[in-house]
Amino acid sequence: MLSGYPEAYLKERPRWMSLDAVADFFYFGFRNLRKYLSIVLLDMGAIGILWLLMNYVIIRLSTGRIGYALVPWWVFGLGVVEAAALWESFGRSFGHRVARVELRRTDGGEPTATQRILHWLLWHVSVLPIFPLLFIPSPHERVSGLELRPFTMEGRTPKPWWRTSTGIYVAWLTGVALLAAISVTVSWEDLVRLFTKAGTTAKFWRSFFSPDTSIILKTIRDLIVTVFMAMTATSFAVLVAVPLSFLAARNLMRGVVGRLIYTVIRGMMSIIRSIEPVVWAIFFLVWVRVDLTPFAGVLALFVHSVSDLTKLYAERLESIDPGLIEAIAATGANRLQILRYAVIPQIVNPYISFTLYRWDINIRMATVVGVVGGGGIGQALFFYLTGNLWRQAGTVMLFIIALVWAIDYLSARLRAKLA
């Protein structure tokens, strides 16, 4: 790890009692900790999930009930930890693959069986109580003479996936998960009903396709409201998301404070985004109690758009060409000038393009948000559907299809122009 230092730099490494030495200790220590911990957690997670799913399937298929544990929980916990230790010592585990490392001798050779056993035994006293990880190299590596090295394919022939432990694991997991998923969501009775009840719903289908012309004007009014909802939400979202995106771009937020702001904003945005607009709409309906006005719907779309746009914008910012920034900085330009001449030219078109895309999504979302009372055409649709007014519902749906298709086409054309 320290081999990269030049000779002079090595000699001048900080003295033990200095603050630099303390900083180095924590820096390297925590890097070490992160390295092992991420691999161990990945492996335990991988094994744990497979184990739970297998129990689930066994219980479900044999008794029809839902359950996860065939063994006491402490047995499960110990088993998972032990399996991870074995996997990491005797093979190239799932975690190793994700981290792109493998266990090799310090001189680069293939580990011997003795070394692997030593590694496995010492793993228990070194990785489990976590603290020893602050020592570099940590005891289980130091004594066994093994270490995690970056994996390369140099001078090897690739094994087919079914000959690798991770390949077998992933295949096994996929199979079991599929089995579990089907056993929960599909039953034989449902399938039978799906194919035998078509005739009895014919009346429903017929009325659906004979539009009610008397509600056309009202429907168009609702349609316009829906488009306006999307426009309001998108415009205000852009105003908030553009400045936020600069704070959420990894390459611009350097240093400790920068990284913190970056992490907080990205985290918040992904939480907000993971809640669907419909849920937000219900939330705002309860909050602002604006019955039958589109305001709650607009708020819902706004909140969701902000988080989505911030992410899209920030990712675009992260992929800008640093060469241009260098070139403009080299002329003696200051930060604002670099922003104006190196950053903005690279992001305007993508930003506009993302905004159009989001507007397009918001129109579709606006119809869904309306269903819970967020206003616009969705609300009308919901009203007709719950009132068994199938003809009117069919009419509204025709209009929604036409609108979505038109907007889709328009925004695709505009975006093609910008690219």
Add this chain to the structure above:
Amino acid sequence: MAEPYLVVEHLTKVYERGHVVALKDVSFEVQKGEFLVIIGLSGSGKSTLLRCINRLIEPTKGRIFIDGVEITKLSPRQMRKFRRKIGMIFQHFNLIKRATVMTNVLTGRLGYNPTWMTLLGIFPRSDRELALKNLERVGLLEKAYVRADELSGGQQQRVGIARALMQEPELLLADEPVSALDPATSHSVMQYIEQMNREDGVTVLASLHFLSLARRYGTRIIALKDGELVFDGAPEEIDDRKFKEIYGEEAEEVEIR
């Protein structure tokens, strides 16, 4: 001998807490008006060295003097001011692709104009005239209002040269200016750089991949290998043995005409 224009003393650059040592204790001097060529294999630290000289990259250790000023001591603000005298051109041109050639060339004057004006895209008339003059000089006058990404590679590099000329530089840093160009175009671009060196008295530091180009244009050559300075002398001094030392045993010299 006169006071050297550029002095690099014990320059060391370590990337990311000791992972890569890009420059190891590099020292050399450059006289005013020299055309210094830096050669070395890929990854030997040429780009790092050039970027340390205008502090686009902060050196880990060592000192750099330009015209008697210790630039490694300057505050960021003073450094920005100082950079106006140092032009730079790049392997991949680094132009604003969506902007016109004119705008690109004018960015060379950013350091000389008030921020608020440049933010609005306003440049004084004298700057616009200078821009046209410099475009004429690199033979691109009629392309002034063409978008930069519509130009060929050689033309784009000439825009890069015009941008550097706008700074009215004393020193030009060129990081592999012709590596992305074909041999004939390479020579035309190199000749513009040579002209800056000869006629305007600009000191040039250029990294080049081909030794033949280095011999043809350089008045002096330094060579880097794994971040260390392994050669410093006249172009003629590089014989077969030296060549192998710099580029490794298996290397063959290729001509580019």
